[in-house]
Amino acid sequence: MIHPDVKSNSTAGRNIDGIAALKRWNQSFIDAFRPRTDLIDHFVAGDRGLVTINLHWKHDRPFNGLAPTGKTGTSVENFILRIENGLVTRWDVADASLDLAIYLHDGGLKMPTFVEPPSLIKGVALPT
Structure with missing residues (x-):
């Protein structure tokens, strides 16, 4: 289901290139x-897919340099997928709730900024 050269990005991991990574x-x-992980919804149309999940999490082991705190929470996330020949080639995660994202940021994980996934249509800037 996932292409060997998949590109993936999320709040908690950027520029993850390839299925092994x-x-x-x-x-x-x-x-x-x-x-x-609870499946909330999913949709596929042509070369696009969207999956919405709810994670119920507890941080009880180290993650990317963050020491575990035992904190628990939920995180509603949308997986924005690009599909080619039946394989996912791009997997971007968009947080719909910020419980986990804020927790990771407060713990010292650098949050991504200026994120620009590929656009179907680029918007036009409004005149100032």
């Missing part, structure tokens, strides 16, 4: 947060 990142996240 994605699997390593994913395993470290699972080991640290032991999430229960």
Whole structure:
């Protein structure tokens, strides 16, 4: 389902290139947060897909330099997928709730800024 050269980005991991790197990142996240993942919704149309999940997490092991605190929470996330020949080639994660993102930021994880996933249509700037 996932292309070997997949590109992936999220609040908690940027510029993850290739399925091996994605699997390593994913395993470290699972080991640290032991999430229960609830499927909320999914949609596929042509070369696009969208999956919405709710993570129920508890941080009880180290993650990317962040010491575990035992804190628990939820995180509603949208996976924005690009699909080519039946394989996911791009996987961007957009947080719909900020519980986990704020927790990671407060713990010292650098939050991404100026994120620009590929656009279907680029907007035109309004005159000032």
